[in-house]
Amino acid sequence: xxxxxSLETNAGTPPEQLSSNTDRLRMLGGERxxxxxxxxxxxxxxxxxxxxSGEPVWPVGVDSQPLLIVLWGYTAFSVLATLALFVPxxxxxxxxxxxxxxxxISLMTFFGGERVVIFFPLFLLPxxxxxxxxxxxxxxxxxxxAGVFYIAAFIGWRRLIAEDQVLTLLDYAALALRGLTLSFIxxxxxxxxxxxxxxxxxxxxxxxxxxxxxxxxxxxxxxQMRSLYEVAYALSTTMDYRHVLEAALRESRKLVPYTSxxxxxxxxxxDELYVAAGQSISVTDQxxxxxxxxxxxxxxxxxxxxxxxxxxxxxxxxxxxxxLQVCRAACLIPxxxxxxTYGLMVVAxxxxxxxxxxxxxxLTALANYAIIALHNAQLIFDLxxxxxxxISKEEEVRHQLARDLHDGPAQSLAAITMNLEFIRxxxxxxxxxxxxxxxxLSALSKRTTYEVRTMLFELRPLVLETQxxxxxxxxxxxxxxxxxxxTEILLEADGMEDVHLDTKTExxxxxxxxxxxxxxxxxxxxxxxxxxxxxxxxxxxxxxxDDGVGFDKAAVLRSYEKRGxxxxxxxxxxxxxxxxxxxxxxxxxxxxxxxxxVPIES
Numbered sequence: 001x002x003x004x005x006s007l008e009t010n011a012g013t014p015p016e017q018l019s020s021n022t023d024r025l026r027m028l029g030g031e032r033x034x035x036x037x038x039x040x041x042x043x044x045x046x047x048x049x050x051x052x053s054g055e056p057v058w059p060v061g062v063d064s065q066p067l068l069i070v071l072w073g074y075t076a077f078s079v080l081a082t083l084a085l086f087v088p089x090x091x092x093x094x095x096x097x098x099x100x101x102x103x104x105i106s107l108m109t110f111f112g113g114e115r116v117v118i119f120f121p122l123f124l125l126p127x128x129x130x131x132x133x134x135x136x137x138x139x140x141x142x143x144x145x146a147g148v149f150y151i152a153a154f155i156g157w158r159r160l161i162a163e164d165q166v167l168t169l170l171d172y173a174a175l176a177l178r179g180l181t182l183s184f185i186x187x188x189x190x191x192x193x194x195x196x197x198x199x200x201x202x203x204x205x206x207x208x209x210x211x212x213x214x215x216x217x218x219x220x221x222x223x224q225m226r227s228l229y230e231v232a233y234a235l236s237t238t239m240d241y242r243h244v245l246e247a248a249l250r251e252s253r254k255l256v257p258y259t260s261x262x263x264x265x266x267x268x269x270x271d272e273l274y275v276a277a278g279q280s281i282s283v284t285d286q287x288x289x290x291x292x293x294x295x296x297x298x299x300x301x302x303x304x305x306x307x308x309x310x311x312x313x314x315x316x317x318x319x320x321x322x323x324l325q326v327c328r329a330a331c332l333i334p335x336x337x338x339x340x341t342y343g344l345m346v347v348a349x350x351x352x353x354x355x356x357x358x359x360x361x362x363l364t365a366l367a368n369y370a371i372i373a374l375h376n377a378q379l380i381f382d383l384x385x386x387x388x389x390x391i392s393k394e395e396e397v398r399h400q401l402a403r404d405l406h407d408g409p410a411q412s413l414a415a416i417t418m419n420l421e422f423i424r425x426x427x428x429x430x431x432x433x434x435x436x437x438x439x440x441l442s443a444l445s446k447r448t449t450y451e452v453r454t455m456l457f458e459l460r461p462l463v464l465e466t467q468x469x470x471x472x473x474x475x476x477x478x479x480x481x482x483x484x485x486x487t488e489i490l491l492e493a494d495g496m497e498d499v500h501l502d503t504k505t506e507x508x509x510x511x512x513x514x515x516x517x518x519x520x521x522x523x524x525x526x527x528x529x530x531x532x533x534x535x536x537x538x539x540x541x542x543x544x545x546d547d548g549v550g551f552d553k554a555a556v557l558r559s560y561e562k563r564g565x566x567x568x569x570x571x572x573x574x575x576x577x578x579x580x581x582x583x584x585x586x587x588x589x590x591x592x593x594x595x596x597x598v599p600i601e602s
Contacts, residue, residue: 034129035082038101041122042075045108052112067111074104098126102146109153113161123150123182131186132193139190140183147179223255244373245277248345248366253279255366256359258347260323263335263370264290264297265343273297273343281323290320300332301341306360307332312348329354333367337375345370386573412448416441469506470496473513473531480521487526487546489517493533499540502601505578509542509598512571512582516544516594524548524592535600539580542596550586571596 049071050057060068081097102123109119123146131139154175158165249261262278267289274289275281292298297317300307309330312318318330327348335342345367349355355363419441426434470493477489501509513531520529526548533542571594575582580598 031085034125035078035085037125037129038078038081041125042071042078045071045074045122048118049108049112052118065111067108070104070107070111074101074108077104098130098142099145101126102149106149106153109150110156111161113157120150120178120182124185127182127186128189131189134186134190136187136190136194139186143183143186146186147182150182151175151179220255241370241373241377242277245370246279248370249277249279249347252345252347252363252366255362256347256355257349259327259350260321261345261347262321262323263343263345265335265374266341271298276343278323281321284322288321290317293317296330296332297344300334300344304334304336306334306364308355308360310354318346318348324348326350328352331355331360331363333360333363335367335371335374337371342371342374408451409448412444412451416444416448419444468496469499469501469510470533472510476510476514477517477531480517485521485525487521487524487529489529489531491531493531495535496533499535500601501540501598502578505580505598505601508574508578509540509596512574512594512596513542513544516571520544520546520548520592524550526591538600539597540600542598543593545591545593547591550588550590550592552588553584553586 046057049067052067055065055068057068057071060072077100105119105122105126112119127139127143127146130142134142158167245263249263252258252261260278260280262281262285263276264273265276266272267274271292272289273292275285275287278286290297292301293316295317296307296309296315309315309318309332310328312324312327312330318324324330324346327350329351330346330348333345333347335345345363347363419437423434423437423441426437473491473493477491480487480489517529517531520526524546526546529544529546531542531544533540535541571582571584575596575598578598580596582594582596584592584594586592
């Protein structure tokens with residue numbers, strides 16, 4: 001309960017009063033220590049006085065020796081000084097009590113004699129105690145006063161009390177030396193105490209600066225975490241990357257105050273960027289497009305590290321923005337993910353100071369969220385494109401299958417039906433011709449069966465799952481040996497016995513080769529088609545090459561979207577689905593080459 005009451009009392013006390021009370025208690029704490037030392041000195045003086053006087057120190061009366069009377073007077077003063085410690089407002093008076101101590105010790109020196117230098121050390125205690133609190137000049141004055149008192153007491157004892165004592169010149173020299181000691185020791189002590197106090201003040205000031213710096217760092221870290229959280233929250237609550245870019249610029253301004261900020265993204269055209277988001281930019285700069293030349297913007301796009309432009313006016317790309325013309329320095333942060341550069345985040349300031357390393361790190365951390373948003377947006381776009389391509393490819397395969405069924409087995413089945421009807425009539429009119437027509441019907445039925453099996457083989461070759469890619473290709477290409485167009489197909493696949501691909505990779509590679517061969521047979525008008533496969537390290541290299549008429553690849557790419565057909569132009573996308581890549585080269589009159597590289601299963 002008492003502790004609670006004390007806390008409640010302090011809670012209602014003004015800070016100034018608490019500080020005053022603390023200073024007073026601190027001062028009184030020093031006085032307590034000095035008072036304890038004074039009482040220890042008095043106990044020592046009782047022993048010395050009894051030795052010098054040769055009589056007991058108690059009782060004391062008017063006929064007692066003056067030395068005993070002075071000692072008891074000093075004791076009475078010590079009692080009063082001790083009681084004054086507990087009286088409010090006595091602190092200032094106690095700070096001058098050392099003068100009374102010096103006076104009593106001087107009287108005891110006078111009455112007790114100082115031939116054996118007993119009382120000299122007792123002067124040091126009050127002088128050093130006062131010197132710790134006083135400036136050097138006042139301490140020097142106090143020491144001079146103490147030295148004068150000591151010399152006067154010694155000489156007075158010699159002249160008035162101990163006239164029979166003979167003092168030599170050496171005794172007087174020692175007396176002068178002791179007087180000088182009493183004069184200068186307080187001055188030296190005060191100087192050392194002042195230096196120690198100054199060092200303490202510097203240490204305290206340095207500690208305070210470090211504490212303030214730590215507090216500022218903690219606040220900056222808190223603000224950075226808050227900004228990162230805001231941008232991360234924007235990233236998690238929206239799929240609109242523009243919203244995330246705006247949030248990144250807005251939160252960056254809280255951490256690194258800047259004049260203007262904008263995000264430049266690739267427009268899809270070579271060396272062209274457009275303003276996707278901005279803070280404090282003019283209407284003219286909004287949604288603006290610029291061509292990147294050889295300046296700082298181009299250098300920043302090629303580098304994975306942020307760049308600081310000390311003088312915006314010296315760079316034509318930055319100077320072209322109306323909002324940046326009033327700025328001096330700019331920080332360019334590339335937005336890169338998976339070795340792909342999406343654009344730049346640019347923040348510029350009109351101040352004289354450039355961007356520090358810590359500020360660049362904070363801007364980069366926020367830019368990373370913008371990179372994630374851009375990367376996610378690109379992934380979503382790619383997924384939609386891939387979905388559309390898969391749907392279109394599926395539709396194309398359905399149409400191709402329908403055409404193949406219509407042009408092949410459907411026509412053959414119709415012919416078989418017609419021949420059966422014709423043979424039925426021959427049985428009634430001319431039975432001798434029936435065996436000949438049955439032979440024709442048998443040949444047509446076998447050809448139809450072959451066509452159906454070929455289509456089934458192309459759709460899902462079961463041998464691929466049991467005997468591997470090389471055997472599957474051998475059986476597949478065997479069907480085209482006697483083709484109508486007169487094209488010779490050659491398979492070069494030596495050393496493929498120890499090559500193993502996973503099922504998905506094997507099926508994709510077979511489909512690409514199959515489509516390349518079929519297109520060469522239909523359109524290339526080639527004399528030869530080479531299908532080559534070889535192993536290089538952990539990759540399988542496959543190539544389908546013909547010596548046909550070829551085509552203008554650039555012209556086909558230009559009209560690719562309008563044609564609405566994927567054909568061989570999506571071979572790289574199909575190869576990338578299984579971790580590989582592919583490319584096609586062709587030119588008019590120089591044939592066509594399709595090259596595929598896929599990983600080998602380890």
